[in-house]
Amino acid sequence: MLTMKIYVCDDRDPELICSALETARDRGANIPLPDSVFTDPSLLGTGTGRRNLIEAIGGLNDAAKSAIVEGKIESTLFDGADLVLLDYGLTALEWGKGGPRLTADHIAGYIRAFSDCAYVVSLNRLADVDFDLKYLIGDFETKSDLALNTPHLEQPGLWSGLPAQGEFCPWYWPRLNLAANRRRAQISALESRLGVPLLEVLGIPEAVTPHLSNQAVAFLSPQAEDPAAGAPASRLDVRRTTAWHHFRSSNRTLVKNDREDLVRSFGGDLSSEDIPASPELRRIVARVVAAELEFWFRRDVMGSQRLLxxxxxxxxxxxxxxxxxxxxxxxxxxxxxxxxxxxxxxxxxxxxxxxxxxxxxxxxxxxxxxxxxxxxxxxxxxxxxxxxxxxxxxxxxxxxxxxxxxxxxxxxxxxxxxxxxxxxxxxxxxxxxxxxxxxx
Incomplete structure (x- = not known):
């Protein structure tokens, strides 16, 4: 059996997700049962291994605040997870009068940045859509690594990449049984090379660079320009764009105020070209950029099938x-x-x-x-x-x-x-x- 720690997060009916995983196993998927199931406190007695979802999210917010404001790293209940399956609508959680009504996108970015969880899948945001005809990526707007619906988890092909003959299993779905190890390898590739040009880190040949679309160049950094288009030498050449450039400009995981305060709390300056020396901050930056670059690879590099x-x-x-x-x-x-x-x-x-x-x-x-x-x-x-x-x-x-x-x-x-x-x-x-x- 594949060694993988799967955490399930659902405030209403986590059994639906657990049942989908069991169905996938029964149909031949080489995956374990969930290691932890986080749910609303009122449901803690309805099944074995239940844990308090409010406590987990509250601890995550505390860890984010500690890093952003104080420059300190704290543990979270999401640490150790290879894969977090996160129901999109967490609106049943009771946070007290005036408390927030959360969705997966509210916390997916914080899980990525402030825990060592490898991969986050949000479930059921587009519950009436199975296949994305527009971008062949799923949910373009999600802050999670992948957006699915709970029934999709039942497909063994989602995990192995090898569906049964004629089984619904979109080609754009990544192989989930490899996702955690791939993400950790991505983070490792970036962590010590935040100032190295991204195209070099990613192994993209220079001869291919002119074929990058405007959308692809802009995603790496809004300031980046294609030298083939006659951009002045003083502008940021996409061939020189680094992970640090991307982190400084991207709001996909963390909003600008969070990024500014985070870098400042670790002794750096988000507006500076200089990469902060703090290993804790470099780790956070690598986690954020790795996830965003994989999205970029799926949509802008391989998506059109004209480049890769x-x-x-x-x-x-x-x-x-x-x-x-x-x-x-x-x-x-x-x-x-x-x-x-x-x-x-x-x-x-x-x-x-x-x-x-x-x-x-x-x-x-x-x-x-x-x-x-x-x-x-x-x-x-x-x-x-x-x-x-x-x-x-x-x-x-x-x-x-x-x-x-x-x-x-x-x-x-x-x-x-x-x-x-x-x-x-x-x-x-x-x-x-x-x-x-x-x-x-």
């Missing part, structure tokens, strides 16, 4: 295989073989990919990927395209992670990046939004 492309979408761009392997099952393997080369791709195509285009063994992704601009300019790949017959009848379905005949699928157009981005889905039973993006 994974195996099934590379198969879509180069729709050919040797006749002996030109079967639907062979195409499906590109979304199933994560560990060993050629990752389900046709061996001839895989061998033609230049070495500098590979992006493997990185904590920022959980599947094999390749830099598409470096592939497209390569003569070996171009020559190969001319020698194979193209199969344009198969399309990759983003909701079931498999290839289907074009006439058996539903076409939609995302709003990721520039230009027209057409994708396909298969299952009619799930709820897709916004439905206006389906082709008419």
């Amino acid at each position: 492309v994974d195996a099934p979408h590379l198969q879509v761009r180069y729709p050919f295989r040797r006749s002996a392997t030109d079967t639907v099952a062979a195409w499906d393997a590109t979304a199933q073989e994560f560990e060993a080369a050629p990752y389900g791709l046709d061996q001839a195509l895989f061998s033609a990919i230049p070495q500098e285009a590979f992006y493997l063994q990185s904590p920022w992704i959980d599947r094999p990927a390749f830099w598409l601009p470096l592939i497209e300019r390569n003569n070996n790949v171009s020559d190969l395209v001319e020698s194979y017959e193209r199969n344009t009848n198969l399309v990759f379905c983003e909701d079931t992670r498999r290839f289907r005949q074009r006439n058996e699928s539903f076409r939609f157009q995302t709003e990721i990046g520039k230009g027209i981005d057409v994708r396909y889905v298969e299952v009619e039973g799930a709820t897709y939004s916004p439905r206006t993006l389906f082709a008419r």
Whole structure:
């Protein structure tokens, strides 16, 4: 059984979340039962292992205040968690007269910054939506690492990345059984390199930089500019943008007042280019930036599949295989073989990919990927395209992670990046939004 500490937080009915996890286990997911279940004090006697959610959130707020105001690190009840499953609406909690009505977004940022919890999933903010047609990321506005609905937890494919044939399991869902270890590796990669250019830390080749969208550049820092656009040398070149630059400008996890007070309490100045020496503060900055960069990677780097492309979408761009392997099952393997080369791709195509285009063994992704601009300019790949017959009848379905005949699928157009981005889905039973993006 996978070693993972899962904490459940729900003020009304935590059994629904626990039951979904048990269903996933019964269906083959290699996950443990929750280590801790936090709920409203009035429900503490309704099940074993219940803990006081008000106490946990109150302690988290105290730890945040201690760090922001006094420059001190305190423990929280969320420490030690690999994964926190946090129901979005915590409005049933009794905080006393005039107390706040909380949502997951109120506390997800504090869990990230002021506890050592690795990964936070919010549940049920968009309870009537199963699939995000617009950005292929889930909930664009969440401050959590991932937004799901409780029934989604039942899908074994969410945890392993390998759903049953035809099972609803969006390709944009990360593999949750890897999420905590990946996040800790991300934090480790950043913590001692807060002043190193982010593109270098992330391993993004300089030749790819001109292909970053304006949205991608702006997310790293609103002051960053693309040198290819003729920005003056005095401006912040995106190639020089660091984790510290990003933390100074991003409100996604912590609002500006919190960030200013936090840095000041540890002896630094948020407006300064100088990175504070405090190891405690550097750890907080690394935790915040790591989570925000993974979101950036999912939406702006890999989301469009025009910059960093994974195996099934590379198969879509180069729709050919040797006749002996030109079967639907062979195409499906590109979304199933994560560990060993050629990752389900046709061996001839895989061998033609230049070495500098590979992006493997990185904590920022959980599947094999390749830099598409470096592939497209390569003569070996171009020559190969001319020698194979193209199969344009198969399309990759983003909701079931498999290839289907074009006439058996539903076409939609995302709003990721520039230009027209057409994708396909298969299952009619799930709820897709916004439905206006389906082709008419």
